[in-house]
Amino acid sequence: MKKTSLFLLAVIVLLYVSCKKTNKDNNGPVEVYGRWKLTETRFDIGSGNTPYQKVSGQAKYLTLEKSADKAGKFKGDAIPDIFAFRILDSIRMEVFSNTYKMPSTYYYKVSANTLELNPPCIEGCGYRFVRE
Numbered sequence: 001m002k003k004t005s006l007f008l009l010a011v012i013v014l015l016y017v018s019c020k021k022t023n024k025d026n027n028g029p030v031e032v033y034g035r036w037k038l039t040e041t042r043f044d045i046g047s048g049n050t051p052y053q054k055v056s057g058q059a060k061y062l063t064l065e066k067s068a069d070k071a072g073k074f075k076g077d078a079i080p081d082i083f084a085f086r087i088l089d090s091i092r093m094e095v096f097s098n099t100y101k102m103p104s105t106y107y108y109k110v111s112a113n114t115l116e117l118n119p120p121c122i123e124g125c126g127y128r129f130v131r132e
Contacts, residue, residue, distance in 0.1 A: 032087070032110050036062045036129035038078040044124035052128060062129060079117075079127065095119070 038060040040052040062078035070087040074095075084096040085106075094103040107118040118126040 030110050030112050031066075032093075032108060032115060033064050033066045033072065035076075035132040036064070036078070036115050037132050038062065038127060039130050040128040042124065042126045046123045048124055050124065052126070061132065062127075078129070 038055050040054055042050060042052045044050040060078040061076040063075040064085070065073045065075060067073060072085050072087075074082045074085060081099050082095050082097045086094045086103075088094055088105070091107055091109065093106050093108055095106045096103050104120050106120070109116045113131050115129040115131070116126060117129075
């Protein structure tokens, strides 16, 4: 009886440990495309310790529209200087702006409800958005 109970307990523990946990925030493929509301910004002065700051005042938005082959357009007033992008991989996008002739590489992190964009800057900077 003890051996059977111990064996049954071991099987239950193995089944429990081997189960893959699901991420409720990521149900299916997540894309950067859509309308995003700017919630936080970060512009570090060089220490690397500056936290993200909540955005105050009038709400600002960024819309990422899909066009042809991993390319897209930026619209909105959250980052007014940029106008187009191209997805390079799951963490990088090439961004085209009115300021620079050459595209810049932004790092991004996206989930079902959040987007974080990190432009190339020495000090550390970034933008956080929530999906509208």
